[in-house]
Amino acid sequence: MRGFEQHINDFHQRNVAVAVISVDSPEESLKLIHSKSFTMPFLSDPKAEVIRSYGVLHPKGGEDGRDIARPAEFFVDSNGIVQWVNLTDDIRVRARPDVTLKAIDGLVAGK
């Protein structure tokens, strides 16, 4: 996520909004935002309802057996259609901003 924050201007230049979603409460997210100087919106899904609707629930994946999100990235176009999905098979390996930008650029070029 720090990588995406560093490249946030590249996304905004392309008129792409970036938002992060987790089960963290707004208070917990606020602490993280302050400590790491994030500008992206952090959305709180404490009951993992949206996480479940996107099929990215990791049941009992968190501390104390809490249901959390597995790492995943979706690009949704202005019509609300999913245009790109990245589902890692390793929690250490996330989408990289440059690869994501290339994928988004490719979509637009292909249209």
Place this chain on the structure above:
Amino acid sequence: MQRRWNIHLWAGFAIVLLSVISYIPLFTLFPVTRDVPWVNYLLFIAGALLLFIGMKRAFGDPQHYRGKISGSILSVLSLLMIGVFCFGTLYASKQIPTSANAPHVGQPAPTFSLTGADGKQIALADLLKGNRGALLIFYRGYW
């Protein structure tokens, strides 16, 4: 005759220890050393090599080198650390659901409205408004 301190054993152990404790605060900062922790694996090889030389000296030339007991302990500890690290990076971190039900390319993204860190509601429609699209990043959270 005074037996010499077997520095290889301690250096090997130190390298293995450093490799394990530096991964999260240092090497995970860069995708190139995070995704495949090759720096850590190389350090393990270097550490194991030093331990091997030290052990060979301790057991092959005990009149000149110390370290039969300390070397054995350090070697076992090093192997344990390497084992835990490899288990974590090669197995444990891959234990996540496949998420077959996630929306595929071409399908509509489920709509939502969630509370932001500032307490305001943000909907998917808000993110898309006036934009070409929105990148949604799901993450495990920091608890």
